[in-house]
Structures are given as C-alpha cells and as structure tokens.
C-alpha cells in the first residue's frame with residue numbers, strides 16, 4: 001500500500017480522503033529539516049503547503065518518493081528541477097484558493113483607498129480623526145492587472161462589478177477572453193501610464209522577477225496605489241520605498257515580500273503602506289479546497305498514474 005506523509009498543517013479532510021482511497025497516511029506537521037530527511041525514505045507521496053522546503057537534500061533521502069503535492073498554487077518551496085530529474089512528479093492546486101486570493105486583493109484595494117487599518121487603530125486609540133482619513137473612490141478608476149489568469153480574472157470580474165475600468169497585461173490573455181471578462185488587453189507601458197490602482201497576479205519567474213523595477217515604477221502614473229498579493233520579488237522593495245516616500249506612489253498594500261517571513265522592513269515604517277503576512281490563501285474555504293484537491297490528485301496518481309496539474 002502506498003504511503004503518504006503530510007508534513008504541513010493541512011485540513012483533516014486530506015487525511016480522510018487518503019484513507020478513503022485506501023492509502024496509508026501519516027500527519028506530521030512541523031518537522032525540522034533533519035527530521036524530514038530521516039523519515040522521508042519511507043514514503044511514496046509527500047503533501048505540503050508552504051512551510052516544508054522540499055530541497056534536493058530531502059529528495060536525495062527519498063528513493064521511494066513518486067509525488068509531491070502542494071496544497072496551494074506556488075511551488076516555490078519545492079526544488080522542481082531536482083524532483084523532475086529524479087522522476088518525482090510535482091503537482092499543485094491552481095484553482096482551490098483563487099477566489100480567496102482575489103478577494104484578499106480586493107480587500108487590500110479597499111483598505112488602501114480608505115486607509116482602513118490606520119483609521120481603525122486611530123479610532124480605537126480614542127482619537128476621532130475624521131479629517132485625517134480622506135479617501136478616494138474606486139468607482140470610475142482604472143485598475144491595472146498584471147496577470148489575468150486564474151486569480152487575476154476573478155479580480156477583474158469583481159472590479160468590473162465595482163464599476164472600475166480594468167486594463168490587463170498578460171501575454172497569455174486572448175482578445176476573446178479579454179472581451180468576455182470586460183477588460184482591455186494592453187501592453188505593460190500603457191498599463192503603467194493608465195493605472196490608478198495596480199495589482200499583480202503572476203507567478204515569480206525569470207520573466208516576471210522585478211516586473212515593478214525601479215525603472216518601471218518611475219513610469220507609473222503619479223499617485224498610483226499598488227497591491228501585491230502574488231509573490232515577493234515581483235516588486236523592487238527598495239525602489240517602492242523611495243517612490244512611496246516621494247509620493248510618486250500614493251500607497252501600497254503588500255501581502256508578500258522578497259524575504260518571508262518578513263519581520264522587519266523599512267516599508268513597515270511608512271504610513272501609506274498596509275501589510276499582511278501572506279494571507280492571500282488564508283480562508284477556511286480555500287484551505288479545505290486545496291487539501292481536498294491535493295489529496296485526490298495525489299491518490300489518482302499513486303493509484304492509477306493519472307496526472308493533473310503537474
């Protein structure tokens with residue numbers, strides 16, 4: 001019987017699925033790297049979220065391993081090249097947390113527009129600073145989407161519902177799909193010059209790394225507000241800091257950082273910055289969805305060789 005190790009905090013629903021599908025499963029979240037290396041040799045499948053780092057060393061210690069399942073989208077924590085070289089299939093769940101992440105981006109946009117975190121802190125401190133918190137409306141504003149795939153397209157749909165004008169840069173977006181979504185497909189330079197709000201929804205790749213570089217930030221419309229619930233590394237944080245200080249960028253809402261956990265950053269000192277600790281996928285619904293999906297996908301693969309999202 002194939003054996004699965006779950007090494008991160010996955011919903012108990014995943015354990016139930018593996019067992020129902022006739023697989024043996026051990027639930028051991030929070031293993032230290034050395035502990036993981038010591039036991040991984042016993043397993044055919046490894047199910048993770050983002051905490052477990054599936055490094056070359058882990059894979060070297062796993063001669064039986066056939067599949068790594070990431071309950072979530074990004075596989076940044078898995079050495080995919082080493083896994084592939086060893087014939088280990090790496091699969092993710094690209095749909096399970098898309099709505100939740102899109103909703104976080106929309107929440108961040110509202111929070112930026114109305115300075116909600118600072119207004120709440122101020123009010124709870126007994127101040128009544130009505131004049132300090134003058135906001136801006138979203139209605140009629142242009143939202144620039146960098147990336148219009150699973151998550152970006154949901155953000156677009158919600159933004160269209162808010163009566164925003166949505167322009168999208170995505171080389172994979174067809175004109176037909178853009179029309180269906182009610183967005184205007186544009187080149188990056190045009191998006192930079194038109195966006196009042198700009199939100200990122202791409203993976204971190206060689207092509208997208210630093211897509212908001214110092215040079216590109218300088219091309220943004222003055223007063224733009226930036227939301228990043230995708231990946232740290234898409235935005236040059238030092239350049240963003242300078243642009244926020246100078247007022248060229250009016251505000252930024254960041255859920256992701258170049259280095260995570262981000263416990264210290266010059267950005268934290270800025271009033272016009274809102275931060276959350278990589279909460280994009282953190283809802284009960286999304287975590288249930290990705291756990292169910294990854295368990296079913298891994299079971300399909302181990303029981304019948306069927307591969308989805310690898």
Ligand code: MLT
Nearest residue numbers: 050072073074097280281
């Ligand atoms: C993902 O890649 O699924 C999200 O960024 C959430 C996460 O890393 O847990």
